[in-house]
Amino acid sequence: MPGRRCAVAVASSLAAVIVGxxxxxxxxxxxxxxxxxxxxxxxxxxxxxxxxxxxxxxxxFSRSVEMHDAxxxxxxxxxxxxxxxxxxxxxxxxxxxxxxxSGLIEGKGTVLRWRPGVVxxxxxxxxxxxxxxxILQSMRDGKATFRxxxxxxxxxxxxxxxxxxxxxxxxxxxxxxxDDRAAAEAWVRQQAMSDCASP
Numbered sequence: 036m037p038g039r040r041c042a043v044a045v046a047s048s049l050a051a052v053i054v055g056x057x058x059x060x061x062x063x064x065x066x067x068x069x070x071x072x073x074x075x076x077x078x079x080x081x082x083x084x085x086x087x088x089x090x091x092x093x094x095x096f097s098r099s100v101e102m103h104d105a106x107x108x109x110x111x112x113x114x115x116x117x118x119x120x121x122x123x124x125x126x127x128x129x130x131x132x133x134x135x136x137s138g139l140i141e142g143k144g145t146v147l148r149w150r151p152g153v154v155x156x157x158x159x160x161x162x163x164x165x166x167x168x169x170i171l172q173s174m175r176d177g178k179a180t181f182r183x184x185x186x187x188x189x190x191x192x193x194x195x196x197x198x199x200x201x202x203x204x205x206x207x208x209x210x211x212x213x214d215d216r217a218a219a220e221a222w223v224r225q226q227a228m229s230d231c232a233s234p
Contacts, residue, residue, distance in 0.1 A: 072101055073150040073170060073223050079230035086154045087231035089163035089190050092199040093151035096188075100147060105140050109133045113191055113200040120189075120203040146172045149186055152228045161192040163199065166207055168226040170219045181219045182210040185226075 082090065092111070099107035109129060118126040118135065126135045133140075139147045152167025165188045173180050187207035190199045213219050 071148075072098070073148050073168070074220055075150065075224075075232055076152070076168075076226050076228040077224050078227040079232075080153055080227055082154060082229035082231050083156065085160060086156050086163065086229055089156070089165060089192075089199050090151045090154045090229045090231040092190065093154065093165045093167070093188065096201065097149050097151070100136075100140055100142070103140055103142055105133060105137065108136065108140055111201055113202045116201050116204070118204045120205045122205065144174055146170075148172075150223065150228070151231075152185070152226055154229045154231075161194065163190040163192070164188070165190060167228060168223045170216070170223065171210065172216070172219075179215070181213050181216060183213055183219050183222050184208045184210040 096108070096111040099111060112129040112132055114129050115127070116129055116132050118132045126132050138145060147169060149169035150167055151165055154163055154165045156163045166185055169184055169186050171182045171184075185207040187205060188201055189203040191202040192199050211222075213222060
């Protein structure tokens with residue numbers, strides 16, 4: 036991942052890939068899209084109980100897309116959520132984000148899958164940063180393309196109900212084209228995650 040690139044360029048690169056793939060979906064062949072969840076990472080790092088709570092919330096967030104559940108997806112968002120944060124084309128507000136992600140939630144022709152990676156909480160216990168891998172798969176004319184990369188999400192814990200909700204979300208790397216789903220999953224397994232998979 037090229038750390039020298041600015042956050043704006045990184046976020047916009049993922050946004051451009053997703054928007055382009057979603058635009059192609061109208062003429063896409065969705066029959067061969069692989070809808071399965073991503074594998075967990077082989078390398079784990081220690082995490083606190085609160086970091087694991089945010090990690091599990093991230094996993095629940097990803098599953099809302101896997102299950103094509105727009106209402107569940109929306110329930111993970113802060114009312115003032117900003118997606119593609121740091122980009123001039125950022126999407127602002129829960130309703131706008133849900134509308135913008137409707138195609139990805141439906142998963143027709145373009146499928147986005149991610150899993151929680153490493154979650155960190157610093158000096159402010161109500162804010163968590165989650166960074167992990169994703170696979171973006173698109174179908175067109177019967178041919179699948181696979182891109183992998185990292186997302187980064189900032190979670191805010193509500194003071195009233197102690198529920199973690201997404202405040203900021205965006206890409207954290209330049210998407211990388213890989214040969215197939217097997218290669219994409221092999222890359223995903225190499226990416227570290229917080230040691231939170233067990234209940």
